Amino acid sequence: MKEIILIGGIGTLKKCAGGEAAKNLNLMTALRDCGRIVIPVNLIQLKKHPWRILKIFFTLLIHPKSNVIISSSLKRCGWLIKMFYRINSGRNICFVGTGCEFSQTIAQGRFNAKYFRNISNIIVQGATMKEELATVGLNSMVLPNFKKITALPDLKARVDDGIVRFVFLARIRTEKGVDLILKSAERLCDAGLDKKFTIDFYGAFEDKDYQKQTLSKIANMPNVHYKGVLNLVKPTGYEILSQHSIMLFPTYWPGEGFPGIIIDALIAGLPIIASDWHFNSSLVEENKTGRIIPHNNEEALYQAMLDVIHNPQTYQAMSAYCQQKAFTYDTKNIINEAFLKKLNM
Numbered sequence: 001m002k003e004i005i006l007i008g009g010i011g012t013l014k015k016c017a018g019g020e021a022a023k024n025l026n027l028m029t030a031l032r033d034c035g036r037i038v039i040p041v042n043l044i045q046l047k048k049h050p051w052r053i054l055k056i057f058f059t060l061l062i063h064p065k066s067n068v069i070i071s072s073s074l075k076r077c078g079w080l081i082k083m084f085y086r087i088n089s090g091r092n093i094c095f096v097g098t099g100c101e102f103s104q105t106i107a108q109g110r111f112n113a114k115y116f117r118n119i120s121n122i123i124v125q126g127a128t129m130k131e132e133l134a135t136v137g138l139n140s141m142v143l144p145n146f147k148k149i150t151a152l153p154d155l156k157a158r159v160d161d162g163i164v165r166f167v168f169l170a171r172i173r174t175e176k177g178v179d180l181i182l183k184s185a186e187r188l189c190d191a192g193l194d195k196k197f198t199i200d201f202y203g204a205f206e207d208k209d210y211q212k213q214t215l216s217k218i219a220n221m222p223n224v225h226y227k228g229v230l231n232l233v234k235p236t237g238y239e240i241l242s243q244h245s246i247m248l249f250p251t252y253w254p255g256e257g258f259p260g261i262i263i264d265a266l267i268a269g270l271p272i273i274a275s276d277w278h279f280n281s282s283l284v285e286e287n288k289t290g291r292i293i294p295h296n297n298e299e300a301l302y303q304a305m306l307d308v309i310h311n312p313q314t315y316q317a318m319s320a321y322c323q324q325k326a327f328t329y330d331t332k333n334i335i336n337e338a339f340l341k342k343l344n345m
Contacts, residue, residue: 003038005041005066005069006028006039006071007069008020008042008043008070009021009024009076010024010028011024011044024071024072026146027069027071029331034337039066043076043077067094068094069093071096073098074105078111081116085114093119093120094121094122097122100129100255103132107133107136120343121140121141121342121343122141123140125279126142126279129142145258145329152238152269152326153239153241153269155242158242159243163195163198165198165199165243166199166248167201167246168199168200169265171205175253177251180250180296180297182221184298186221188302189223193309241265247261247262247271247272249275250273250275250295252277253277256277256278256279258283262284271291271322272284272290273305273308274291274293285325287318288318288321289322290322
């Protein structure tokens, strides 16, 4: 049975905040489902747990013939790529780049492409990233994000009382579009529509000052709530998510790649109002799984939310198709024996 050392930020069943943590937890589970022995080296919170760096070297030392998958950002693991360049271990090493910044950093020369000489396979999340790497002579393969789908929430259990329930599920920061949502909510309330909609925010704050500022704004709107972190590793998480009407994702965060929350929305049967940022336009089917709006555009978001409130039945009709579309990204259709054969793993 083949061994794979998985290096990167890896979430747990109890705590899985952030795209990298969630993706790597799914990856580890998928590899084990395919019969591989996975040896994880978790690089979350390295400043608090610097000994995890030493664990990399210890794990490589006691498993000299194991395959290696590095699934993280260059910011976190670039030094490790350079190490394998200088010390050719002869291992089969795969690098899974996270976010769009990975390919841009290399294509723009901020991280020299030569350091990937001893990397057997490079995996990216979209065709644009593949094209960017090709400009500096690096071959790569495209692997979309994925989630293990065991069951879909029952949409018949959704409350139908005429209230549109918007939801936001991501890191709570300005570049994810949080301020745009709050400004649009204020305008909708000022227009006398406060009884027609609610907004629930789920996610972790990255900045304490921004947290204080954002919670203060939320407190002034009785139909807007912060609900903490939603654990979607447990099936009950999707049941909670499915009780909403629409996912809001007006991101313009530079590091956005293939957002896992788009798959989460599809599983929960939620149409998505997303910005035309990075891969979003190729992931959200216009008028089938949601709408695409210009990024960092408050007016566009306001108008889109207003349209949902005035025409809720149009978006309700998309829910069943969203759940059908979710199976495109089911883990078993992405991480399987055929794929692992391509990686020689």
